Amino acid sequence: MKKVKVYIATSLDGWIADKEGKIEWLTGFPNPEGTDYGYSEFLATIDTTLIGNSTYKDILILSEEFPYPDKTNYVFTRNPSLQDTKYVQFVHTPAAEFVRELKQGAGADIWLVGGGLLNGSLLEAGLIDEMIIHVMPVILGDGIPLFGGVNVNIAFELLRHKVYSSGVLELHYKKIGQQV
Amino acid sequence: MKKVKVYIATSLDGWIADKEGKIEWLTGFPNPEGTDYGYSEFLATIDTTLIGNSTYKDILILSEEFPYPDKTNYVFTRNPSLQDTKYVQFVHTPAAEFVRELKQGAGADIWLVGGGLLNGSLLEAGLIDEMIIHVMPVILGDGIPLFGGVNVNIAFELLRHKVYSSGVLELHYKKIGQQV
Numbered sequence: 001m002k003k004v005k006v007y008i009a010t011s012l013d014g015w016i017a018d019k020e021g022k023i024e025w026l027t028g029f030p031n032p033e034g035t036d037y038g039y040s041e042f043l044a045t046i047d048t049t050l051i052g053n054s055t056y057k058d059i060l061i062l063s064e065e066f067p068y069p070d071k072t073n074y075v076f077t078r079n080p081s082l083q084d085t086k087y088v089q090f091v092h093t094p095a096a097e098f099v100r101e102l103k104q105g106a107g108a109d110i111w112l113v114g115g116g117l118l119n120g121s122l123l124e125a126g127l128i129d130e131m132i133i134h135v136m137p138v139i140l141g142d143g144i145p146l147f148g149g150v151n152v153n154i155a156f157e158l159l160r161h162k163v164y165s166s167g168v169l170e171l172h173y174k175k176i177g178q179q180v
Numbered sequence: 181m182k183k184v185k186v187y188i189a190t191s192l193d194g195w196i197a198d199k200e201g202k203i204e205w206l207t208g209f210p211n212p213e214g215t216d217y218g219y220s221e222f223l224a225t226i227d228t229t230l231i232g233n234s235t236y237k238d239i240l241i242l243s244e245e246f247p248y249p250d251k252t253n254y255v256f257t258r259n260p261s262l263q264d265t266k267y268v269q270f271v272h273t274p275a276a277e278f279v280r281e282l283k284q285g286a287g288a289d290i291w292l293v294g295g296g297l298l299n300g301s302l303l304e305a306g307l308i309d310e311m312i313i314h315v316m317p318v319i320l321g322d323g324i325p326l327f328g329g330v331n332v333n334i335a336f337e338l339l340r341h342k343v344y345s346s347g348v349l350e351l352h353y354k355k356i357g358q359q360v
Contacts (some may be wrong), residue, residue, distance in 0.1 A: 010193075010194065012313070012336065012351075013190075013194050013325065013326045014190065014325070015194070016331075018331070101352045105303065120321060123319065123321065127249070135190070137336045137338050138333060138334060138336070138355060139336065141329075141330035142330060145194070145322070146193045150322060151321050151322045152320065153205050153320060156192065156319065157270055158347035161341075161349070163338065163341060168340035169351070171315075171349070173192065173317060
């Protein structure tokens with residue numbers, strides 16, 4: 001079965017973006033070693049991405065070209081008029097239902113790119129298998145939470161961790177008792 | 181100069197309590213080794229606590245006896261009618277101003293017990309020197325944030341970290357460029 005994985009960075013107080021949804025605090029963080037924080041290694045384990053429509057719009061603003069051209073990319077939206085592009089297919093059905101079916105298919109794993117609302121709905125449905133979180137040594141005080149609009153109590157297992165010289169902490173969690 | 185230290189546990193998505201302010205997810209977390217997560221060692225480094233009035237009320241509910249009888253304990257409140265007790269002194273002046281003076285005094289360090297609003301006001305004023313955060317391998321989705329009501333971008337340095345067999349992660353951060 002295909003796994004759904006979160007791969008994301010958060011501030012050390014748990015925000016994935018500042019209050020205005022901006023990520024300059026993240027993209028501007030010093031990276032003297034030029035590490036990609038395991039990104040290309042991670043990307044090789046997945047063949048599909050799941051993207052909320054707000055995050056998709058942010059990606060189009062941030063990137064000149066769509067960054068995952070060789071993956072199957074699903075963008076979740078309630079707007080029925082959006083047309084598929086060369087790279088992405090729009091999904092108008094409930095995300096949890098769609099992803100539950102998707103996981104039954106063959107192939108590599110699935111990257112839940114985000115944002116918070118999509119993450120929240122899949123977490124609540126018990127569909128998130130692994131999380132690779134990069135905790136940046138920065139306090140924001142307020143912002144967009146990792147999971148939006150849910151209220152749960154789900155235990156994960158810390159599989160491994162890595163500390164970069166910049167103080168960035170890479171945490172790899174696996175869901176305990178995944179039953180989907 | 182006395183340092184102000186945060187010593188607190190958060191869920192892995194950054195909440196210090198659930199949406200109703202409850203911490204059963206934390207106090208009920210399995211602890212087969214019976215570790216105190218460095219608590220008594222930490223307590224020996226401080227002689228003063230700073231407590232917001234809501235947190236103080238929670239402490240009185242959770243503990244039969246006030247848990248820091250041998251420390252100097254300040255409780256911050258806007259209610260001028262509260263009377264000092266055997267263990268705590270109420271502070272009615274702005275927290276940042278009070279703590280800035282307190283740090284000039286002699287003695288051991290200061291524990292910023294919390295909660296979120298007091299943490300936020302002292303963070304914003306640049307008065308937090310160190311943070312010892314225990315990241316529990318639990319997702320809550322929503323709750324009370326570590327710092328309340330602020331919007332900042334402050335870099336910290338990861339001094340050291342420790343992983344417990346339960347998957348709890350102890351992170352020790354120091355403020356970069358503390359100038360107070």
